[in-house]
Amino acid sequence: MDKTIAAVATAHGVGSIAIVRVSGSKALEIAQALTKTSTIKPRFAHLLTLLTQQEEILDEAIVLYFQGPKSFTGEDVIEFQCHGGIIVASRVLDEVLKLGATLAEAGEFSKRAFLNGRIDLTQAEAIAGLIDAKSEDAARILAKQMKGDLKEFVEDVRDQLLELIAYSEVTIDYAEEDLPQDMIDQMSERLGRIRKILLDTVVASRQRMVLIEGYKVAIIGRPNVGKSSLLNALLRFDRAIVSDIAGTTRDTIEESIKIGTHLIRIIDTAGIRESSDVIEKIGIEKSFEAVQEADIIIALFDGSQELQEDDTKILDLLPTLEDKKVISVVNKIDLASKIDDKALEHFAPIRLSCKDSTQSLIDAMQKVMDHHTQSHDHTLISKRQIIAVESASAEIQEALIPLASQELEFFSFHLNAAIEAIASITRPMEYDQMLDKMFGNFCLGK
Secondary structure (H helix, E strand, O other): OOOOEEEEOOOOOOOOEEEEEEEOOOHHHHHHHHHOOOOOOOOOOEEEEEEOOOOOEEEEEEEEEEOOOOOOOOOOEEEEEEEOOHHHHHHHHHHHHHOOOEEOOOOHHHHHHHHOOOOOHHHHHHHHHHHOOOEHHHHHHHHHHHOOHHHHHHHHHHHHHHHHHHHHHHHHHOOOOOOOHHHHHHHHHHHHHHHHHHHHHHHHHHHHHHHHHOEEEEEEOOOOOOHHHHHHHHHOOOOOOOOOOOOOOOOOEEEEEEEOOEEEEEEEOOOOOOOOOHHHHHHHHHHHHHHHHOOEEEEEEEOOOOOOHHHHHHHHHHHHOOOOEEEEEEEOOOOOOOOOHHHHHHHOOEEOEOOOEOHHHHHHHHHHHHHHHOOOOOOOOOHHHHHHHHHHHHHHHHHHHHHHOOOHHHHHHHHHHHHHHHHOOOOOOOOHHHHHHHHOOOOOOO
C-alpha cells in the first residue's frame, strides 16, 4: 500500500458537487501542489483555487484534509469537493494523477480501511450494501452493521466459546481428573443456547435477505389479460406497448418502482401459452425464468372472459411455486364478469380494473414485503456470513458428542473450528483472494 490512490468518489453525471478522493502518503503533498498552498489544516474546510502545473485554473473547490490514522482509510486522505459534472471532476483527477497518484481500483479505499484496521469485513459489506440499499428497512439494518452491531455479536459468541474451551484445556492438562457431571451438563446446556441463537439468526437472516437484495415481482398470465396495462398502471406511465393482438409482449420488461419503504423490480412477462412462433417461444421461456427468479408472483386473469386452457395451465403452475408468494388478480372488473369464480376461490383473488385503480394490489404487495421487516437482534447480510454461522453451528453440534463421553481433545478441536468459522465473519485467517473478490464489487472511489 505504498502508492497513493485517487478516484472520483461521487456518481458520474451532472450534479452540484463532485468529490475527488486521494489516499496515501503523498495525498497532502498533492493537495499542496494543486492549490499552491503550503498550509492545509486537518479537519478544516478550505475554499481554495485548484491549479494545473502550468497554473491554469481548474476550479474553486472545498479542500478537506483527514490526517492518518484518523481517517476512513487510516492513511492521509484529501477530498476535493469541486463543482459537479463529468468534465471538472475528470480534469481535477487527471491533474492529481500527474502529480504522482495512481487511479484507485474498485473498492480500494474500503480495502485499505480494512487492512489498516479501521473497519472489519462486516462493516465493509455493510458500506457496500448501504450504497445499493433497496428499502428503508435494509438501510436501517446495514447502518447498524456499519456501526459494529454484528461485530459485537460475533465477538460475544467467540468469547463464550473460548471460555468453554478453557474449561476443557485445564482438564486436559490434568488428565487424571474428570470433569464433574454437573459441569458437563452446564457446558452442554450453554452450547445448546449458543447454537440456538446462531440457528435463529440464520433463519431470520434468510427471511430478510430480500430486504437486502431487493424484491423481484413477476406478472404472469396468458396473452391479453392486461399484464402490460397493469405494469403501466403501477408505474403510472406507458412503459409497455398495449395491444389487442396476442403475443405483443415477446420479451420480459423490467422497471423499478417504490412501494411503501421498498424499492422493487417489477417484470412484465410474455403471455404464457402454446405457440409455434420461434421468437414468441423464446419470450415464453424467459417468462418461466422470471417466475423462478421472482420473490412475488402476480398471476393475472381476465374477468371479462371465461377461463381458457392457457389460464388452466397457469392455475396448475401456481401450487408448485412453494417458495414464492403468489397474489392472484382478476382484471377488467369494469366489464361484465364471465370468469368462473369457483375455479379461483382457492387463490382468493384481488379484483380490480387497471383503468381505475391498482391500490388493492399495491396494499397486498406491501403487506407481503412488510412481513419481513419484523425485528431480530442481528441480521446477516450476505451468503458468506450465513455460511460462516451455519459452519459454526455445525461444529458446535459435533462438539457435543465428544463432550458427553469426555473426549475433550475432540471437543476442543470442534470448538476451535467453530471459533474459526464465526471469527471469519469479521476477519478471516486466510483472506487475500477473498478480499480481492469482495472489494472488487465496490464502486470506484469507495
